[in-house]
Amino acid sequence: TRSTRPQRLLAAVQKNATRGDPRSVVKAIDEFCRYTEWAMNVGDEKGCILDSVVSEVNPATVLELGTYCGYSTVRIATLLPPDAKLITLEFNPDFAVIARQVIAWAGQEEKVHLVEGSSGDLIPKMKEQFGVKSFDLVFLDHWKDRYLPDAKLMEAGSVLLADNVICPGSPDYLDYVRNSPKYRSQYFKSHLEYTKVEDGLEKSVFLG
Ligand SMILES: Cc1cc(-c2n[nH]c(CCNC(=O)c3cc(-c4ccc(F)cc4)cc(O)c3O)n2)ccn1
Ligand SMILES: [Mg+2]
Numbered sequence: 001t002r003s004t005r006p007q008r009l010l011a012a013v014q015k016n017a018t019r020g021d022p023r024s025v026v027k028a029i030d031e032f033c034r035y036t037e038w039a040m041n042v043g044d045e046k047g048c049i050l051d052s053v054v055s056e057v058n059p060a061t062v063l064e065l066g067t068y069c070g071y072s073t074v075r076i077a078t079l080l081p082p083d084a085k086l087i088t089l090e091f092n093p094d095f096a097v098i099a100r101q102v103i104a105w106a107g108q109e110e111k112v113h114l115v116e117g118s119s120g121d122l123i124p125k126m127k128e129q130f131g132v133k134s135f136d137l138v139f140l141d142h143w144k145d146r147y148l149p150d151a152k153l154m155e156a157g158s159v160l161l162a163d164n165v166i167c168p169g170s171p172d173y174l175d176y177v178r179n180s181p182k183y184r185s186q187y188f189k190s191h192l193e194y195t196k197v198e199d200g201l202e203k204s205v206f207l208g
Contacts, residue, residue, distance in 0.1 A: 006069050006098035008032075009039055013105055020107040022078040029071050029102075034194045041071035042141060042163050043193025049201050050139070050161065054079045057159050059136030063126070064088040065119050065150060066142030070099035070106075072163075076139065077108035087113045087130060089122050091142070119146050123153045137161065140173075147173035155182065160204040167192045167199040177204040 003011075012032035017024040030044045042050055054062075054076050062080070067073055067090035077086050090096040096116045103112050113130070115122060119142055127133050134156035140147050141163040147170040151160060165174050165187070177183045183204040192199040 004094060005037060005039055006095055008037060009069050010098045010101055012036070013102055017105060019105055022074050022106040022108060025074055025102065025106040026071065026078075029069070030194075038194055040068060041193055042075070043071075046163065046188075046190045046193060046199070046201055047072070047075050049188045049190060050075060051079060053159070053161050053201075053203055054137065057137045059159075060084050061132055061135045062086040062137045062139065063132075063135040063154075064139045064141065065146070066090070066140070067099045067114055068095050068141075070102035070114075072139060072141060073099065073103055073112055073114075074106040074108055077103070077111045078106070080111055082111070084111060085113065085132070086111050087115060087126075087132070087135075089115050089117065089119055089142070091116070091118050119143075119150045120153075123150055134158070139163070144168050144170040144173075148176055151177070155206065158206050160202075160206070162202045162204070163199075164192075165200055165202045167197055174202060177202060182207055 009032055013025055013028050017028040033039045062076055067088040073088050093116055100114055103109055137159045139161050147162055177185045185204040188201045190200050
């Protein structure tokens with residue numbers, strides 16, 4: 001039967017990237033998605049914004065919601081010190097299977113803990129399951145209608161960075177973080193990965 005898009009993306013990584021070289025993995029995925037087959041990775045343009053926010057926050061603990069094929073997982077992990085922890089949640093088991101192999105090809109498995117399940121179920125269990133009561137940085141890149149309810153579940157974290165706030169969009173989340181006295185929000189205008197369509201990242205610092 002026909003392969004899936006994540007399987008074809010992984011094949012491109014294994015063919016074109018050097019094992020243990022995370023930058024070559026990122027480059028191979030971006031080239032595949034730009035020139036062969038679009039996929040919903042944060043991409044190179046928004047990826048540079050992601051990199052700058054991660055470097056600025058310099059987090060010891062990161063939570064990523066929505067692993068997909070592990071592209072942003074690899075980008076974030078590469079910027080973390082060896083003792084830092086990145087927990088990434090993926091709902092779709094077929095995506096998780098591919099993401100684990102992409103993360104391994106990039107040599108980042110030490111810093112990354114991929115957990116399968118839905119954010120609504122897993123976030124409340126974070127404390128007891130992983131002993132992490134709050135995260136220094138949360139990257140929201142999962143179902144867009146879960147951004148707001150999940151942000152409310154996590155009102156102890158310090159920096160939220162949300163992908164796709166314009167396309168596909170998360171209007172209720174955007175309205176909340178931009179108008180709530182609990183957050184200072186900033187919009188980084190960009191484009192939907194590998195396209196000319198407007199999209200952007202919203203960085204929201206929790207004021208406690
Ligand atoms: C733990 C947990 C995890 C999840 C979860 N895991 N993986 C995801 C994927 C979510 N991502 C997207 O849907 C997405 C879509 C587009 C897009 C698509 C089609 C278009 F035409 C235009 C844009 C672009 C993007 O950048 C996206 O990130 N959710 C869900 C629940 N709980
Ligand atoms: Mg996204």
